[in-house]
Amino acid sequence: MPVIEYIEAIRLAMKEEMERDPEVFVMGEDVGLKGGVFGTTKGLQQQFGEDRALDTPLAESAIAGVAIGAAMAGMKPIAEMQYSDFMFPATNQIISEAAKIRYRSNNDWSCPIVIRAPIGGGVFGGLYHSQCPESVFFGTPGLKIVAPSTAYDAKGLLKAAIRDPDPVLFFENKKCYRLVADEVPEEDYTVPIGKSKVMREGGDITVIGYSMPLHFAMQAAEELSREEGVEAHVLDLRTLQPLDRAGILEAAAKTGKVLIVHEDNKTGGVGAEVAAIIAEELLYDLDAPIRRLCGPDVPAMPINPPGEKHFLLNKEKLKSAMLELARF
Amino acid sequence: MPVIEYIEAIRLAMKEEMERDPEVFVMGEDVGLKGGVFGTTKGLQQQFGEDRALDTPLAESAIAGVAIGAAMAGMKPIAEMQYSDFMFPATNQIISEAAKIRYRSNNDWSCPIVIRAPIGGGVFGGLYHSQCPESVFFGTPGLKIVAPSTAYDAKGLLKAAIRDPDPVLFFENKKCYRLVADEVPEEDYTVPIGKSKVMREGGDITVIGYSMPLHFAMQAAEELSREEGVEAHVLDLRTLQPLDRAGILEAAAKTGKVLIVHEDNKTGGVGAEVAAIIAEELLYDLDAPIRRLCGPDVPAMPINPPGEKHFLLNKEKLKSAMLELARF
């Protein structure tokens, strides 16, 4: 199987779905000739024409709203938000409209859109090019939310999202774009929305997370295994909504010691819900308090390098939290 | 002390603050002659003139954005959102701007606004006049969020919010407006932001919540005391952000059995964070799994009466959850 970059997996998923289904198209700022500011839509306009790789005005509420209209009309739009930081102007269209169209019409209408948005820091993007907005949309019934950490999942989940009959927010990690590469089959496949994945088996502690920080967890887990004989069980949520409750409970029960990690700030993050689910369902299987290692409760990361580093998670921070938990 | 309605407490807080400080003013849709769709701003335009009870165009992003500008210029605006369901168009101004102005300018600028918005259902308002949007804004550092359940707290917290140097979202419960009335001093007072309040002392179970459902909890607690000898300890969070961690832990430790209640839907709600805090800090003091009784994970409540009733919390639902927890 060829090893490809995370960003290429995303590009290929769109390309293949556009080839497969004439109703799939991508729209957003600079998605045309420029191929997006990160290059995720490179070549699509050349292959599919201006209409199906549509450069829009700089207006996120319209990008979402027009996509929603087109989706209700039966198209399968992929709306790109240039940075997830810039999707807030579209909040009303996402929460009041996309999420509620099926429910409010008692299943008469539906809204099969995908909204793609790059999340995460570590690229010297400063306050407004680094945020993780998951928690703003998490907990809005009617939306599905995915956030892959590998190229394989990125491709498979994006295809699943495009084929899904309901609105899906697809949070891709911009730091993963070129840093993460893994084996991706050439044949068509999808990864089911709503299913977590065990990235690593272990019996001492359980790490639950999603997106970029899992790579730190995996590196830390390898070192802890070598250096301390501590074996971490690592679970990639992959889908944030609906959460894979069974997968979470199984992973937590496996070791009884749980560390939840994400880059989004701690308070009110997805990790709070994961912890609450475990505390509600599995309290007596726990051998340690449920820990969370997340971004600090600060508006966003600064652009200066020491500040950014201080803000972000990394292998060392993971490792010491994991070790501390193992020794608890 | 006079007993006044919750809505009157809110109106009085604005009136008194506007009398006290010429920089305080209120702006929003229909806040002028009509006095707001609920009547919270009644009489203010007559007393303070058109400028200080300013009817705006129907444009929430401008209401928030203009208020933010005025606040940076040194004014103390109170921006009214007609229903909290309609504040989503202002999300970008609230999350990207208000919440980050102090931080991004390294304390050079500040944004002392209050955004008031009525939350909650039970008024046959259907999908878009009943929502609880707390969880969308909760977890956004830089914002403070309050949600009083009594007239006393409503008045004292609104005054505190107006005097606070940072942006405060003030979620008032529309069902409480005329249903809740309690003693409110005539003298000036404030209720500190960030402090919870014990509404009822008890040794068997702890109920933690905010806003309207606490009244069901109090009714249920009285009945359980009379009928079953179960004594509930009831904590009103009052402030959702920053959460009163010490108050939460103390209340949870008191009984070791915790039920968290709110009308906002369960997944990703404020209750998840409360549960996560307890699971992180107090695991060994718990005698039962941490329970949450919240709105269902459905986009919003229907307008037809049986559907609305099925959706909402009430005394009976609280009572049976509390009894079940007591018997655990």
Next chain:
Amino acid sequence: MTQTGTVRQNSRHAALGISDEKAVAMYEIMKLARMYDERGQLLQRAGKINFHISGITQEPSQTAMAFAMDRERDWFLPYYRDYALVLSVGMTVKELMLSIFAKAEDPNSAGRQMPGHFGCRRLRIVTGSSPVTTQVPHAVGFALAAKMRGEDAVSIVSFGEGSSNQGDFHEGLNFAGVQKLPVVFVCQNNQYAISVPFSKQSAGKIADRAIGYGFPGYRVDGNDPLEVYRVVKEARERAAAGEGPTLIEIMTYRVTAHSTSDNDLAYRTKEEVEIHKAKDGIPVYRRYLTELGLWSDEKEDELTRRLRAMIDEATEYAEKAPFQPPEDSFRYVYAEEGEAR
């Protein structure tokens, strides 16, 4: 509408290509909408329903809007006062009554949403919500889909003048202008956004905003359905011909309170309202048809009787109809197992 004595062939409606039957059908819809609306108010006052929101005085233009479109092919994105529009497109009074009583059989939402929140895939009426103006970008999306698929459909969307001050108005119209999409934007300027008079909502004309988006904008007298028909028809033709969108500002006046929850005398005078009530377009249009020999007092009586019976029957049916079972009110958050759409 004052040319007494003109022969039918030279009538205004004939000049617009409207047959006599269609001209009369338009009148019947206006009346139906009016009578339905009045019944809604009565039902609310009688405590049978919680809430009613009225479209009274806006029916002539709403009817004309719908009739100027292709009702088999086009997409309709109405707003909450558009009873006459949805009735023109094919929604029945029974369906409206089911909605006002919030019953399971209501095709708009199975009694989940407030009345006036229309939606019916069968009739190409797109589901709407309460936050105003979100439907404007949706209409643009329908037009984009039509253009991409080479379909002949045009979308038409309406909204109040207050709602035209939302960001979504601007973003939607500008998008449609750039892409020259087949969409007709209709602002029903009834001079109030709840209590806020037009003078405090905008200092310009809504129609003039089209200039900045590079397509035409027109102001039309909403009490003159034939003029509204003409302008909307032309807009539809431009759209279908690939010439892009049009913005139409219909000048009307909200004679009722904003809704049954509003007391309008807190912010305007009875006299102001009376002046506008006197300009009601329905009697004027009736006179027009009568003068042409297309209508008569007898026909009016017959119609009134027929519509009243229809509304009575619908009311009775809807009142008795069951609510959606409470358990079902948690359904359709997502597609259910096995559903593709």
Next chain:
Amino acid sequence: MTQTGTVRQNSRHAALGISDEKAVAMYEIMKLARMYDERGQLLQRAGKINFHISGITQEPSQTAMAFAMDRERDWFLPYYRDYALVLSVGMTVKELMLSIFAKAEDPNSAGRQMPGHFGCRRLRIVTGSSPVTTQVPHAVGFALAAKMRGEDAVSIVSFGEGSSNQGDFHEGLNFAGVQKLPVVFVCQNNQYAISVPFSKQSAGKIADRAIGYGFPGYRVDGNDPLEVYRVVKEARERAAAGEGPTLIEIMTYRVTAHSTSDNDLAYRTKEEVEIHKAKDGIPVYRRYLTELGLWSDEKEDELTRRLRAMIDEATEYAEKAPFQPPEDSFRYVYAEEGEAR
């Protein structure tokens, strides 16, 4: 700017009430902004900084904008290319360099924000963010505060033509129009929003949008600073006189890539860029001053030397300056204990 041989008293700038000194000062700022900007590009290419975003070709109009305002009293809400504007208002090159190197002493954000995200209470420059156009309603809020307090201040806000398609543009301008607020809206139309050409952003003229808000809108040639000065000055006077806002669309062209992260040849040709480079307003203005005897090659050399030394010194200073201590990067989420503001 072609009237060779005119005597100074009858010069264009004198006619606008601009003294010779001020006319020259404007030139010096344009040059300073240009040289700072070129240095920024060099520093990025040399790997000393991560990112630079350029305002090249937009300096003449930015300078004129600022000089036409009351720099002691007015509020400035610039956007990320507005180096010449903030320099005109009093920000120093050293401060800009501290920002580009993201150092603690940077008055804009202590090195928290990207360069081009201006803000300095001392200079009445309002803190800005990256999501475009949010500053437009803020400017309206400053104007509202000025009006409510009876202060003489006017706010001026700038943004790109791409950004004028955001909802906040519409909501902000409409609000200001209704309240007749003292605010000047300046759209710097440089023909691109990253890769998207103006033709795909809007089908109308930005200036024309003012019509729909009930106040004047003007298109001005951005390469002609004196004309920009005239129009902004007039707008400021209208604002201060209580006559309300003005929208000004400055026609310019972005000759650099969007930023150092962009490769513009993926979406436009070198030839197109060259055509616009040739229209650069700075040499034209220099010729204008020279023809009037206000400027000379010697003065140019002296200025270049002086500015280069200033920029060198600022660069060195900023490069060596410390970052904000990482612990401090968690400060000021909220007011700290004892702070009232």
